[in-house]
Amino acid sequence: MDLPSYQQILAEVYEDNAKNILVHQGEYDDEEIAGDDKHPDEIVDQHEFQEFKGSRQIVEVPTNIPKHVDGTKHSITYERDVKLRVINIDSRFRTIPSTVYPLQTKQYIFENGVPVFYTSNLPDVRSSDILQLNALSTNTPTNFLYKLTTPIKNVISVRVSSVEIPNTFYAFSKAHGNLSVRICYPSGQTSKYFVATIEEGNYIVDTTANLLPSNLILALENALNENPFRLTFNVNFDLISSTLTITTSIGNFDLDFLSDSIFASRVSDWGLGYNLGFSKTVSYTGQSSYTGTSVVNAIGGNYLFLNLDPDWRVLTHTNYDTAQINSFAKIVVRQPKNTVIYDNGMNLLTKEYVFDKPTTVRSFRVRLTDLYDEDIDLVGQEMSFTLELKEIMSHTMYNHYVNIDAITK
Numbered sequence: 001m002d003l004p005s006y007q008q009i010l011a012e013v014y015e016d017n018a019k020n021i022l023v024h025q026g027e028y029d030d031e032e033i034a035g036d037d038k039h040p041d042e043i044v045d046q047h048e049f050q051e052f053k054g055s056r057q058i059v060e061v062p063t064n065i066p067k068h069v070d071g072t073k074h075s076i077t078y079e080r081d082v083k084l085r086v087i088n089i090d091s092r093f094r095t096i097p098s099t100v101y102p103l104q105t106k107q108y109i110f111e112n113g114v115p116v117f118y119t120s121n122l123p124d125v126r127s128s129d130i131l132q133l134n135a136l137s138t139n140t141p142t143n144f145l146y147k148l149t150t151p152i153k154n155v156i157s158v159r160v161s162s163v164e165i166p167n168t169f170y171a172f173s174k175a176h177g178n179l180s181v182r183i184c185y186p187s188g189q190t191s192k193y194f195v196a197t198i199e200e201g202n203y204i205v206d207t208t209a210n211l212l213p214s215n216l217i218l219a220l221e222n223a224l225n226e227n228p229f230r231l232t233f234n235v236n237f238d239l240i241s242s243t244l245t246i247t248t249s250i251g252n253f254d255l256d257f258l259s260d261s262i263f264a265s266r267v268s269d270w271g272l273g274y275n276l277g278f279s280k281t282v283s284y285t286g287q288s289s290y291t292g293t294s295v296v297n298a299i300g301g302n303y304l305f306l307n308l309d310p311d312w313r314v315l316t317h318t319n320y321d322t323a324q325i326n327s328f329a330k331i332v333v334r335q336p337k338n339t340v341i342y343d344n345g346m347n348l349l350t351k352e353y354v355f356d357k358p359t360t361v362r363s364f365r366v367r368l369t370d371l372y373d374e375d376i377d378l379v380g381q382e383m384s385f386t387l388e389l390k391e392i393m394s395h396t397m398y399n400h401y402v403n404i405d406a407i408t409k
Contacts (some may be wrong), residue, residue, distance in 0.1 A: 081397040082390050085152060086161070089364065090384040094144035141383055142368035142376045151362040154392040156401060158361070159352035160306065160329045161388050163343040165368065166381040167335050171275075171300030173200045175374065177262040178272040185229050187252035187286050195260060196223040198272075202337045203298045205237060216298050217244070220276070237296070244276050244296050247289035255284035267320045269372070304331040304341075304376060306385070307367040312353040317371065325373045328353060358392055358401055 277292025
């Protein structure tokens, strides 16, 4: 018996497979699909779906889809609807005295640039002309009013983008109350004393610069040796511990840093003794030599506060007496003395105030203060900084912010 060839075997198998497939597929064509296998969006009756249901004689106008107004910064139209205004403020070009002092009950109005006090029968003037201010007004590089030539309307935020402040303010000054120390001699005789006072300014602490007038060690030693008792004092600085020692070979004496201090009630920065390392707010008595308990601090404050308006509160600072100071921005002092403190806004400190609703900005009440809310004295130098104001330019964006403000209230 002849066996089938390989091609014949393939042909028979192929014929059977093709036949079986056709039959098997035909069975599925007539089979009803179970409901579970149907897609949820599948049309049950396609003919009914394609049939026209409306009237061919009436023209139907489709309703307009309500537009979604995206007022966020990620919106495509945000850059078009919001305009960025950049303003450079220089204290050289300040205009009128500042009115940043606490409000009083007295009422003033400006006449020819001079505040005039009225007790009754106020003249008929605009309410914006009537100012409530302290009788004391200033016009310094760190406390002034900067008035815009043209008011900027519909402002939604103000941001400080750069700051240029000369680091010329003194670490030792009368305003800080850290220039003098009282020496009682002999020890225990509080009625017999003299006051040693150093000059206002900035000092360095360096034992290798003994001949420089800016050396704090030399300045303090000279001030102590200028005394009516003809006592000789030695001031030594330990390079390892960074502490200061005051000694005399005549006998025991008392160190009193508090009697002449104007900030004796403070916990820190209460006088010259705090800067010299005598951090304890007590009198040092009964010794011929005294060594500070902490390192000498001739640097001063580590940061400053910039204020643009009393109501623009971005940062809150709490003092030792739980008194809170609100400011617009915190400026970190990184540069040494007699250089420019430059802040380009790239650090992690927030320097932007966002208004609850579009606001008109007419002026800025600029103040540069220390951590105790005292005005900084730049000793004749001028400061400058840059502001970025975002102004709404479209009616749609304006309504968006107004509606958000109405919802949140």
